[in-house]
Amino acid sequence: MRIRLAAGLILGCVVAFLLAGCAVFRPTDQVRFGLWASEQNLWDEAIFRWKKALAADPKSIAARNNLAVAYEKKGLFEEALKEYEEALKLDPNNTYVKSNYKNCQENIQPLKKEAPETKNEKK
Numbered sequence: 381m382r383i384r385l386a387a388g389l390i391l392g393c394v395v396a397f398l399l400a401g402c403a404v405f406r407p408t409d410q411v412r413f414g415l416w417a418s419e420q421n422l423w424d425e426a427i428f429r430w431k432k433a434l435a436a437d438p439k440s441i442a443a444r445n446n447l448a449v450a451y452e453k454k455g456l457f458e459e460a461l462k463e464y465e466e467a468l469k470l471d472p473n474n475t476y477v478k479s480n481y482k483n484c485q486e487n488i489q490p491l492k493k494e495a496p497e498t499k500n501e502k503k
Contacts, residue, residue: 407437414446418453426450441467445477448484457488 414429427450433443448463464481467474 407433407440407443410436411440411442411446414443414450418446418450423450423453427454439470441471441474441477444470445474445480449480452484452487457484457491460484461488 410429410433414426414433417423417425417429427447430443430447430450433440434447437443444463444467448460448467451457451460451463461481461484464477464484467477468481471477
């Protein structure tokens, strides 16, 4: 009887361990993983993780803000502005998002001014 009980417990632990390995990341896990990736300058991985977080929770302000920052780092400014705007729709008073959005807009201004000059130089 003891052997069967021990075998049953071991089997139960193995099954639980295997099922835990198949568990889906929660959106907060994806956000944290994205933060880790961004700290390693793995921006494509960070973007992937934050998009997964948003697929699971479209109202995640942290995921939207972080995704916008990643887009900025990659030079995808229009995409960054869009994500900041979506985050601000969800929480218009979020100081982090407001600050990042303002900084992004300020950083884009010189690029917009340079763009016509660059086109004229190519002619």
